[in-house]
Amino acid sequence: MTNSILKISDLHAISDLDGRRILRGVSLDVAPGQTLGLVGESGAGKSSIAKALLGILPRTVRIASGRIIFDGRDLRELPERELNRIFGDQIALIPQDPLTALNPGRRIERQLTDGLRLRRKLPWRQARIRALQLLEEVRIREPERVMRSFPHELSGGMRQRVLIAAAFALEPKLIIADEPTTALDVTVQKQVLRLMRDLQTHHRTAIVFVTHDLGVVAQICDRVTLLFEGRVVEAGTTAEMLETPQHPYTKALIAAGPRYDRPDAGLQPVPDGIISALRADIVASDGRTHG
Structure with a gap:
C-alpha cells in the first residue's frame, strides 16, 4: 500500500516479567482517511498495538524489534519531547x-x-x-x-x-479508537459509528479501530487485520474478510457470531482443532525466528 499515514513493519514485543511474546512480527498499513479494524479475542494483541502506537506500553513490556512509521517518521527513533508533541497534536485517542x-x-x-x-x-x-x-x-x-x-x-x-x-x-492525522462503542447499547452504538464515519470523511482522518466485534467492523472499517496471540492471522479489505475469508480461524470466527437473519440458530464456538493448529504454528514460527 502506498501513501500510508501509518506503517508498522515486523513489530515484536516481549514481556520482561516472564519472557512471553506479546506481539509477533505484526505488520500493517493505514492510508489517510481510512479505517483499519484491529480484531481479535482477548489477549490477541490488538490493544498492545494501540498502546505501542501511543507510547504507553507497560514498563514491563518492551518492543524488541520492528518499525512504527507515522507520517514518514519512525516513532521509535524520536526523542520523548517530539513524541509528546505528536501524541498531543497528530495522534489522538478515543478510549473505551x-x-x-x-x-x-x-x-x-x-x-x-x-x-x-x-x-x-x-x-x-x-x-x-x-x-x-x-x-x-x-x-x-x-x-x-x-x-x-x-x-x-x-x-x-x-x-x-x-x-x-x-x-x-x-x-489529528490519526485516531486510535479503543473499543469506543463497547459500553453502549446497540441503537446508540450505531449512531456513534455513523457519526465517526461522517467526521472521518469530513476531516480525512485515519482511524485504527480496536474491536472484538465483527458486526462493528462491517459498519465502519475499510480494512481488517485479524490477530491471534500477537500474530496476524489474516488481513484484507472488509468485504474480502467477511465475504471470502481465507484462513480457517477467520471462517470460524464469522460462523461463531450471532446471525440476525437466523435468530433461532445456535452459536458455534471456534473448534478446538483450529485453535490448537494456530498455537502449534506459532510455536514453530517462534522457534524458527529465535532458533
Missing part, C-alpha cells in the same frame, strides 16, 4: 470508557477548551466557540447546557460523543 476517561470534577467546557488553548494557543473565547462547534459536529443537542455539565450529568452516549469531539478537536 467515557466515564473514567473524563475528569469527574471538571465541567465539559474545561475538558474541551484546555487542549485548544494549550496546543493551539487559542484565547479562551475562541477556544470556547470552537468547543461549541465541536459539540454541534458530534450532534449534541443543547451544546451550551452540555458545556456547563459535569460528566456524570450526561448519558453514556453523550459522554462518548464528547470524547469523539475531543479527539477530533486538534484535527
Whole structure:
C-alpha cells in the first residue's frame, strides 16, 4: 500500500516479567482517511498495538524489534519531547470508557477548551466557540447546557460523543479508537459509528479501530487485520474478510457470531482443532525466528 499515514513493519514485543511474546512480527498499513479494524479475542494483541502506537506500553513490556512509521517518521527513533508533541497534536485517542476517561470534577467546557488553548494557543473565547462547534459536529443537542455539565450529568452516549469531539478537536492525522462503542447499547452504538464515519470523511482522518466485534467492523472499517496471540492471522479489505475469508480461524470466527437473519440458530464456538493448529504454528514460527 502506498501513501500510508501509518506503517508498522515486523513489530515484536516481549514481556520482561516472564519472557512471553506479546506481539509477533505484526505488520500493517493505514492510508489517510481510512479505517483499519484491529480484531481479535482477548489477549490477541490488538490493544498492545494501540498502546505501542501511543507510547504507553507497560514498563514491563518492551518492543524488541520492528518499525512504527507515522507520517514518514519512525516513532521509535524520536526523542520523548517530539513524541509528546505528536501524541498531543497528530495522534489522538478515543478510549473505551467515557466515564473514567473524563475528569469527574471538571465541567465539559474545561475538558474541551484546555487542549485548544494549550496546543493551539487559542484565547479562551475562541477556544470556547470552537468547543461549541465541536459539540454541534458530534450532534449534541443543547451544546451550551452540555458545556456547563459535569460528566456524570450526561448519558453514556453523550459522554462518548464528547470524547469523539475531543479527539477530533486538534484535527489529528490519526485516531486510535479503543473499543469506543463497547459500553453502549446497540441503537446508540450505531449512531456513534455513523457519526465517526461522517467526521472521518469530513476531516480525512485515519482511524485504527480496536474491536472484538465483527458486526462493528462491517459498519465502519475499510480494512481488517485479524490477530491471534500477537500474530496476524489474516488481513484484507472488509468485504474480502467477511465475504471470502481465507484462513480457517477467520471462517470460524464469522460462523461463531450471532446471525440476525437466523435468530433461532445456535452459536458455534471456534473448534478446538483450529485453535490448537494456530498455537502449534506459532510455536514453530517462534522457534524458527529465535532458533
